[in-house]
Amino acid sequence: MRRSADDRLFRLTTGAFAAMVLVIVVGIGIELTRQSMLSIQKFGWSFWTGRTWDPVAGEFGALPFIWGTLYSSLLALLLSAPIALGIAIFISELSPRFLRQPLAYLTDLLAAIPSIVYGLWGIFVLVPIVRKLELLTPEPLRRLPLFHGPPLGVGMGTAALILAVMVVPFSSSVAREILKNVPSAQREAAYALGATRWEAIKVAIGYGKTGIIGAIMLGLGRALGETMAVTMVIGNNPQVSLSLFTPQYTMAAVIANEFTEAADELYLHALIEIGLLLFVITIVVNLASRLLIWSTKKRAAELVVLASPATKEEIAA
């Protein structure tokens, strides 16, 4: 059977190219581990809990960077999640039909602007504005740990603000899709019971809850690895602080700033170990978010199969 031999060859060759994607992902994990061995062996767990980062003395503790990454990302989510959800609701449920496409396109545009441009804008436009706001903060508030520190303009708060703007499009576009997948029977049933528009929307949100959490986590995955814009506005000072005013540091930022300066091997390995942790964290967050999004979509799809064929087409369109 010449034809079947030919088919098998085709499947194998194209499959080999497809396997390369797999090899790359596994390769990244192996390479990062291999290149950070010195630091892993020397410091062990204390690398993650140490607060001193002193390349000259050969002492490396990554806690301030981990803190900076987690804290800035969580702050960014606090701001971006409600906005992303609001956008998704507006575009999929409230907006007039002719506005849907343009609005979706404009919000997606936020994701297309390069990180470096956000950073440039951050340094020259946002930082001076934030500095003014910090100077205006009344004295009693300044005594709170959240607003402690000098009014520099650069710091945790500014970084979180920029990050929030950057991750909104990722969360909102997935949340939009989730809401679109919610069977219309859900809303119709709510309306039939006399619900207001908002109450019907709440039913739809409840139905897609898991997927919406997934959408927000997808934004978290983006925020954790964001480098340039954060590096340019966070102040790059390794410290663990709750304050929005103090300059801090993130994992991605320390790699970007110090990688080419790492003179000795231990220093380089310590930086790569931070990269390894970043790799692992983003994979876990992204996987969790995909799983949540996927399970919601699957549930919606199953329900469509049970429903009438008309609804099925309606949702496909």
Next chain:
Amino acid sequence: MSARRRKTVSAIAEGLCAVAVILALLPLAFILFYVVKQGASALNWAFFTSMPKPVGEPGGGMGNAIVGTLILIGLAALFAVPIGCICGIHLAEYRDSRFSSVVRFAADVLNGVPSIVIGIFAYGLAVLPVKRFSAMAGGFALGLLMIPVVVRTTEELVRLVPSGLREGALALGASRSRAVFTVIVPAALPGILTGILVATARVAGETAPLLFTSFNNRFWSTNIAQPIASLTVQVFTYAISPYDDWHRQAWAGAFLLVMIILVLSIVARLAVRRLEQMNRP
């Protein structure tokens, strides 16, 4: 709750959603406004043709960085397009196999890996062994970022090809590979090109993975075994410098970047819409 109260709550909530849209579009307008205002005025002919001037001397441009960015994107595409396209075709042809779902999953993972981490990987593979930053290493890093985008768009758009075309080719006795290369790929070609465009738009603005792969170069260079300048790294270097003249150039560079990316993404968007309309049953 009384009906009136419920209606008020509904109206307020709807209003808040509209406010959310405005809150997101405000920074977009604000950023674009500044990039255009500061960038367009600093842009002149010399910016495209001249080399960077030493500190203190006014003028100069990013000629070498513009060429560098083009070379880097070219190298990235050279490596990512064949892998990404063939992988995407495989996923579309054998969509239900277990292997395909594993690869699809890997592409999703790769898509989510922070670009700075990709930079470290490229550094370990392409810089460390030869102990030299190079355009090749930078192109490799950007290529890794392109692959998942090319894979997913190729798969999606090959799937859009009506199954009747494939079945027709197979019924006429064509082998799978013949059907793919003579019928399906030509039909999906505009879509595949669109995918490449989308991927290019994504990597054109990348800075982080270039910092320690292609590094930077103050001089004119087209040697891919040597460090090379790029628009993004140059904007970064100028932005964090203390000189006003360099800040102006950074804005001009940012303006150029945003324009390139806007044009690429608008063209891609129009193409996708066109394809969807063409293939609608």
